[in-house]
Amino acid sequence: MNEIALAGEPVETALATPAPGLSAAARERIRRSVPESTRRAYAGDWRRFTSWCAEAGRDPLGTATADMAETLAEYAAHLAGAGKAPSTIERALAAIATAHRTAGLDRPDLTLARAVLRDYRRERAGAGHRVTKASPITITALRAMVDQLDLATAAGLRDRALLVLGFALGARRSELAALDLHDLTDTDDGLLVRIRTSKTDRDSTGRDVALPYGVHPETCPVRTARAWLATLASNGRNAGPVFVRIDRHDTLGRTPHGRGAPDGRLTGQAVALIVRRAAIRAALEPAAAWSGHSLRRGFATETYRAGADPLRIARHGGWKDGSATLLGYVEEVDKWSANPLVKVGL
Numbered sequence: 001m002n003e004i005a006l007a008g009e010p011v012e013t014a015l016a017t018p019a020p021g022l023s024a025a026a027r028e029r030i031r032r033s034v035p036e037s038t039r040r041a042y043a044g045d046w047r048r049f050t051s052w053c054a055e056a057g058r059d060p061l062g063t064a065t066a067d068m069a070e071t072l073a074e075y076a077a078h079l080a081g082a083g084k085a086p087s088t089i090e091r092a093l094a095a096i097a098t099a100h101r102t103a104g105l106d107r108p109d110l111t112l113a114r115a116v117l118r119d120y121r122r123e124r125a126g127a128g129h130r131v132t133k134a135s136p137i138t139i140t141a142l143r144a145m146v147d148q149l150d151l152a153t154a155a156g157l158r159d160r161a162l163l164v165l166g167f168a169l170g171a172r173r174s175e176l177a178a179l180d181l182h183d184l185t186d187t188d189d190g191l192l193v194r195i196r197t198s199k200t201d202r203d204s205t206g207r208d209v210a211l212p213y214g215v216h217p218e219t220c221p222v223r224t225a226r227a228w229l230a231t232l233a234s235n236g237r238n239a240g241p242v243f244v245r246i247d248r249h250d251t252l253g254r255t256p257h258g259r260g261a262p263d264g265r266l267t268g269q270a271v272a273l274i275v276r277r278a279a280i281r282a283a284l285e286p287a288a289a290w291s292g293h294s295l296r297r298g299f300a301t302e303t304y305r306a307g308a309d310p311l312r313i314a315r316h317g318g319w320k321d322g323s324a325t326l327l328g329y330v331e332e333v334d335k336w337s338a339n340p341l342v343k344v345g346l
Helices: 003-007 024-032 038-054 065-080 088-100 111-126 137-148 154-169 175-178 221-234 268-281 291-304 310-317 324-337
Strands: 184-185 192-195 205-211
Touching: 024 268, 038 065, 038 088, 038 175, 065 088, 065 111, 137 154, 137 268, 137 291, 154 175, 154 192, 154 205, 154 221, 154 268, 154 291, 175 268, 184 221, 192 221, 205 221, 268 291, 291 310, 310 324
Parallel strands: none
Antiparallel strands: 184 192, 192 205
């Protein structure tokens, strides 16, 4: 029996099969080298694939190249027929390929499956489907969201700090959730924030992000962070996560029968819920796709609109130099402000 069957979690490492004789400690470090959210998503994708294979009478770990290529093409067609998003199908194929590597098998041929996916994308485009993107939070929207918070409560102070710091850092929701108190340094010039690791920083080199004082006290990164840190300190929290759960009684951290990390740390999903809840309370456009990523996208578009250098924006927010994603956000601004038709005299 191969290692996948024994482990029961074929995509836990998302890496090539460890060499024989690897210690349990080394295996655990390899497992943890992949973000938990990725492991969880891939594990779900693999379970669904193996279930489909069982019903279809196909081998999920087929070693025959042609047979496996056909299986993956059929599975891609199955997901397309179920109306799954192309990005969901892409991730499923990546999870299956990872499972094969983890089992010590060659990477499966995805040529036919990708052909199915290309046709499906074309079909959806013809039907008017568009890729759903997180709506960017503008400065005006951020102020409206903060204005609706009850700053007499710990929850209100936390949510304000989360929204403002999330925007000011251009942070991913996972980066916000991972912040610890020792990552924040108060200086004469403002707040220095250490992002220890991120999606594009696989070696955890880290980056230091400088947040200067803002013009408006209610959306100033330094003042809003200080107010929240003071609340944490008054509750005996001088170490550990910056952003923690708060129950309906305004109690910080884990409740006796609560779920989640013992230190009360918010998850990335909780960050997204806080953003969406604040957007709804501020009566922002309800059809918009508000999410944790809205803060990051808003930072990119608003700072570029204000004249910031794209390279400085990228390094502040942790995008790779020349990031296609960041260039897409910049284009959202340029398509109007730098439109080639503006001065032709139409």
